[in-house]
Amino acid sequence: MTIDLDAVRARLSAAGLGARPAEVAGVLADLGHVVSDGALLATVDALRRESTGAGPLDELLRLPGITDVLVNGPHEVWIDRGRGLERSAAAFTDDASVRRLAVRLAALVGRRLDDSSPFVDARLPDGTRVHAVLACVAGQTCLSLRVPARTALTLADWEAGGGLTAQGRAVLTGLVRQRRAVLVTGGTGSGKTTLLASLLGVVDAGERLVIVEDSRELCPDHPHAVRLEARSANAEGAGRVGLTDLVRNALRMRPDRIVVGEVRGAELADLLAALNTGHEGGLGTVHANAPASVPARLEALGALGGLGRHALHAQVAAALDAVVHVRRAGDGRRFVSTIGVVRAGSDGLVRVESALTWDDAGVARAGPAAADLTVLAGA
Known part of the structure; x- marks a missing residue:
């Protein structure tokens, strides 16, 4: 029975x-x-x-290499272990049981989740990022759990796993050690944050990192890192601390390098100002479908911070050196596909020109900016 x-x-x-x-x-x-x-x-x-735990999801959250657990109602649970989405055999009894778990996880971090406030996006004490939306909006209660890496991957690990070639590893190491300002780009779940953490592991141990994040995900293998995390407003609408506030405060903390986990809004203006006033070697990530689309993406973000188009391009040209793009291969594997160089044209507008590209099989091809990249990486 x-x-x-x-x-x-x-x-x-x-x-x-x-x-x-x-x-x-x-x-x-x-x-x-x-x-x-x-x-x-x-x-x-x-x-x-x-x-006290995550119900039927507990065992999934302990799987080696797990990065995401996605619940689409009570009978559909998907996982990602770095090779794309897989259907799991885990299931809940009914939608009410999914909702109970979602409400309890939200309450664990002091957030409200009910029909009048049907969304929540928060970080659990163990670092897991949880997003929940109730059935009144989605038809069934949905949960999205992003699991932080239990160990920080090194660039050597990326190479061993097929996500980076020896040539790519040498170039990335050179860019970091030469204190170049680098943006890591890619789509959602492409491995941007993981690669950024790996790059931070290359930074000299004597340098002080000040890391700004909307939700804490970066866990670099570095002995001197200060991590600042944004905070949402409470139920009364007070107490919000945004990324712009954190970037401005980071400048007063004697950073050797400023790192923004994900540039997503008006904080871009303050970050570019910092990179143009002596804070070399800054790093961050931004969502973009391809390196060539990065300038347009930055224009949209810069507008939120009050930067006009030409002012934005002038700032970017002086502040950023290179763009590293990551994407998923056909088999779900994350890999570095392009390294581009930031160049300003005669019209004053910035473009990202390809220097090195790799196909899914790891075969490299040099682009028009290859010589410039060699100089930037100190090769």
């Missing part, structure tokens, strides 16, 4: 009992179940996972 956890939970709640073995055994007996050691332990474990 299958044990109905909802019925067990309801009996425990009505009697004011906890999920201790003796109390659960009594409830199982009252419900007509044969109370074997195996059934009792499995029931207690399931109840405790629902009350």
Whole structure:
């Protein structure tokens, strides 16, 4: 006979009992179940996972290499272990059980999730980023969990995993050690943040990193890193700390390098100003489909910070040196596909010109800016 956890939970709640073995055994007996050691332990474990863990997702979150767990309603759970999305056998009893988990995870970090506030985007104490949307908006409760890397990958790890060639590793190492300002670009889930953390591991141990993030994801292998995280407003609409505030404060913290985990808004103006006033070697990421589309993307972000088109391009030309683009191969593997050089044209507008590109098989091709990249990397 299958044990109905909802019925067990309801009996425990009505009697004011906890999920201790003796109390659960009594409830199982009252419900007509044969109370074997195996059934009792499995029931207690399931109840405790629902009350303190991530329920049916607990085992998935512990899988080696896991980066994302996506729940599309009670019967559809997907995972990503670095090779693209895979359907999981995990499932919930019903949408109410997914909603209970979402509400509990939101409450864990002091956030509200109900029909009047059906979205939440927060970081759990262990660093996992959780986004939830309730059925009143999505038709069924959906959860998206982004799992932080348990260990920081090095550039050597990228090379060993096929995400980077020996040539690419040497160029990236040179760019960082020559204190060039670099943007890592790519689409959602392409590995931008992971690669950025790897680049920070190349920075000299004597340099002080001040890292600004909307949600803490970077965990670089570096002995002197200060990490600042944005904060949402509370229920009264007060207490918000945005990326612009953090970038401005980072400048007063004696940074050797300023790092912005993801440039996504008005903070771009302050970051460019910093990179143009002696703060060399800055790094960050930005969403872009291709290196050539980076200037247009920066124009849109610069407008949020009050920068006109020509002012933005002038700032970018003086501040940024190179763009590193990452994407997924056909087999789901993340890899560095392009390194481009930032150049200003005779019209004053910035372009990102290809210097090195790699196809899915790792075959390299030199672009028109290859000579400039060699100079930037100190080769």
